[in-house]
Amino acid sequence: MKTLLLSMEDVQKALSMKEVIDVVEEGYLAFHRGKVRQPEIVSIEMPENNGETDIKSCYNELNERISVKVASGFYNNGKNNNLPTMMGTILLYDGTNGALLCVMDGSLITGIRTGAAGAISSKLLARKDAATVAVFGAGGQARMQVEGLCHVMNLREVRVFSENRDELTGYQKEMEQQTAARVVVCNNPEETMAGSDIVITTTPAKTPYIHQSLVKPGMHIVAVGADMAGKNELDPAIFRGAKIVNDSIAQCVSRGETRNALMAGVMTESDIHGEIGQLLAGEKALRECENEITIFDTTGMGIQDNVTAVMVYERALQKGLGSVFQFM
């Protein structure tokens, strides 16, 4: 039984943001149509090493593949060693017989499928004339979100803020090279939010740094960073009266930014407008007026990894990428 091995470099050669946006949309729809068996996320925390490991698994009836992603964040990496903070591995199995088809690096896939999620939500929920984005955090995900946006709109300006100011120069340079947008480095959340149409939060913050007063009518917010209990980027009051869309209600309610708003008592679960798959299926309204505040809360779903990894695996086979190993 032969298993394909794909390095991050192989994965990079096998995917593009545009295609990932397409397959993630298909994945959201499959989830909405009950074609996906997606167990609860498993988390192991290692606070003594400032680290955590999450396991997201999923069986997709439509492609008959089981995916298991093990993704970790070790926040002392880089300082103590030469390792990246975020790393991951994806195992892909044939769901008809359990054969291990592929072991691939999952670090890039996590980034790109999350960028795709933000882009899909902006396509559905941002104002049609949206052109300026406020980005919080200047790491990998802050890049991916902007890359995703560029595929669904004409982005004119990126306003970026990070507590870690060292990252900002590199971010500005890189994003100006990669996109047609002007990148403005800001000094605080107020400055960053000013004039923005879309707001993207990508930090691991545990206390909210975007006050309700900074959120203006018509904004679309993509809440990416808060993906487990304890993380919180947005003032919960922002959720009051907003159109709230989740990737998975079950997940966002238990570990997303939505959880923080529920716990703060500014909303109840019935105030959630719906899941993104419902919007894609045309079963729930998109943005209904120019002044509406919309929020997409994403905690990241196994199905996103599943459809992206399957696409990567198939492209890699076509292109002859990777190596083969016989585990048994």
Next chain:
Amino acid sequence: MKTLLLSMEDVQKALSMKEVIDVVEEGYLAFHRGKVRQPEIVSIEMPENNGETDIKSCYNELNERISVKVASGFYNNGKNNNLPTMMGTILLYDGTNGALLCVMDGSLITGIRTGAAGAISSKLLARKDAATVAVFGAGGQARMQVEGLCHVMNLREVRVFSENRDELTGYQKEMEQQTAARVVVCNNPEETMAGSDIVITTTPAKTPYIHQSLVKPGMHIVAVGADMAGKNELDPAIFRGAKIVNDSIAQCVSRGETRNALMAGVMTESDIHGEIGQLLAGEKALRECENEITIFDTTGMGIQDNVTAVMVYERALQKGLGSVFQFM
């Protein structure tokens, strides 16, 4: 970052039942001492393909390794294709920084660490003069359990029964070659149980096939097969008045043979004598008299995979086994 790849053959070269028994004992003790973070088992069922996949993960503070095992059982395999029914993969991570140290075949490890568990329980709970074992099922685990027993006692006779009679001749031949015991092929549970000191159940049965009347005073039962809701090999009445030991009470109560007895109302959770780690630590009594009926219910723990995989990884490095792949 280099990752070691180990095939089943490499794994086989790197371990022995004797050593696995030792490390699994250490693992049970570590779990008992609160040194293990072991999330709930994740299960994905694919009844349309007569298959299931389980994910057992664990962080062991003592070796600072995270293990994630993905193990599947696809029960049409072999008939439809040339694949084994049970397959698995283990990922081993450095718990201080998230680096992927090793991807290894997990099929053999699952078998051998489960065999080790049965042997440990028999060493602690079977009568000192135990010499005859009744084995139900004649597959891989029926072999591993007997191999394990041979390391902790002088086994004179193996009495084996399987609904799948085709397996029995091969089993008899193989086990007589591998052990010093006489192997007797039996025609029904009554015949199998007659004169046995230890009883080992390894089938995926969903209805009990061992009636209470067949269980005699002094027997030790190792309940291996029933590891998820719906599986049931023992008449629940057997649990009434027996000394019941679990690998993990939380797991056995929710998915082991213990669950069936609880649901049948023949016992309550307070009737469980303890976890095997408590017995190993000397905090709970072992067998207290010749006539006692003892039951060890094992659903299989992430910590068993963890300690076994770490031993395999270290031995493989020492012996220069496996291949290296750079995922990132």
